[in-house]
Amino acid sequence: MTWAHAAPTxxxxxAASLVExxxxxxxxxAVGVTRGWRSALTGAGLALLVLATLTLALGPAxxxxxxxxxxxxxxxxxxxxxxxxxxxAVLRAAGVIPLHDEAAAxxxxxxxxxxAGKARSAWDRLAVSTxxxxxxxxxxxxxxxxxxxxxxxxxxxxxASLGAGIALILxxxxxxxxxxxxxxxxxxxxxxxxxxxxxxxxxxxxxxxMGLAWPDGDLxxxxxxxxxxxxxxxxxxLCGAPREAVA
Amino acid sequence: xxxxxxVARAIWGExxxxxxxxxxxxxxxxxxxxxxxxxxxxxxxxxxxxxxxxFAGLAAILIASAVREARRRRRG
Numbered sequence: 001m002t003w004a005h006a007a008p009t010x011x012x013x014x015a016a017s018l019v020e021x022x023x024x025x026x027x028x029x030a031v032g033v034t035r036g037w038r039s040a041l042t043g044a045g046l047a048l049l050v051l052a053t054l055t056l057a058l059g060p061a062x063x064x065x066x067x068x069x070x071x072x073x074x075x076x077x078x079x080x081x082x083x084x085x086x087x088x089a090v091l092r093a094a095g096v097i098p099l100h101d102e103a104a105a106x107x108x109x110x111x112x113x114x115x116a117g118k119a120r121s122a123w124d125r126l127a128v129s130t131x132x133x134x135x136x137x138x139x140x141x142x143x144x145x146x147x148x149x150x151x152x153x154x155x156x157x158x159x160a161s162l163g164a165g166i167a168l169i170l171x172x173x174x175x176x177x178x179x180x181x182x183x184x185x186x187x188x189x190x191x192x193x194x195x196x197x198x199x200x201x202x203x204x205x206x207x208x209x210m211g212l213a214w215p216d217g218d219l220x221x222x223x224x225x226x227x228x229x230x231x232x233x234x235x236x237x238l239c240g241a242p243r244e245a246v247a
Numbered sequence: 248x249x250x251x252x253x254v255a256r257a258i259w260g261e262x263x264x265x266x267x268x269x270x271x272x273x274x275x276x277x278x279x280x281x282x283x284x285x286x287x288x289x290x291x292x293x294x295x296x297x298x299x300x301x302f303a304g305l306a307a308i309l310i311a312s313a314v315r316e317a318r319r320r321r322r323g
Contacts, residue, residue, distance in 0.1 A: 141265055
């Protein structure tokens with residue numbers, strides 16, 4: 001695996017995972033502060049266990065699928081996922097839809113959990129299920145990204161896992177130290193960048209699966225990144241006045 | 248048990264919405280991929296042309312869909 005593939009794979013997996021883990025941390029923090037840390041950490045821990053099992057089962061199993069079929073299938077899914085992300089980031093940057101506000105999400109979650117009433121038993125089912133659900137939902141996205149970006153082979157899977165692992169350690173560390181939502185993370189800028197990378201990878205895989213011999217091989221990936229970035233900037237300009245810088 | 252089913256349903260719904268939240272947008276992407284695949288398979292165009300064609304279609308879908316959604320939301 002060349003650096004032309006490994007670097008964007010690590011970067012894309014790390015940035016995408018960072019966005020997802022930050023969203024999960026917001027809710028887990030709200031659960032911990034409002035309902036108690038034992039339930040919050042139990043729910044999040046159970047979900048991480050399910051996700052680890054899913055990754056260990058899916059990763060090697062997916063590498064058994066015929067390469068071209070895998071490239072077309074995962075490439076198409078990456079394009080659906082990445083273009084959806086990129087379109088949303090464009091609409092947010094243009095001020096068409098509001099930016100995601102972690103601090104507001106945290107307060108809203110805290111208010112909802114406070115109003116729910118106290119747990120009747122030692123196990124706070126609401127707290128455990130809330131922490132479990134958010135960690136699993138955001139984590140499934142991370143697993144998909146890691147598996148899709150790592151579908152080129154064991155080296156790519158290791159690179160994508162490394163990116164996601166760095167993001168997980170970073171978010172848990174910051175959450176542990178700060179004890180508040182990571183509202184300072186420029187989420188839309190990250191989503192814009194990751195959307196561009198996922199679209200480029202998706203188009204590259206689909207093309208390879210179709211039997212398209214990309215001109216200049218892996219260098220085409222860089223051209224696709226530049227192309228999707230330019231297309232997203234054009235879309236933002238056509239959608240209206242920018243509200244948040246994207247780079 | 249019903250709480251477990253509700254959580255499972257929510258997770259399944261969220262997983263599906265990872266890929267499709269606007270049917271027309273997702274449909275356009277898939278149709279373009281099928282068309283591009285057929286062209287590459289049946290006509291074997293020069294690689295540069297095929298690569299530019301595949302990218303251009305996806306870029307056009309992204310721009311058109313974002314503009315359409317922006318107009319729809321601003322009207323509504």
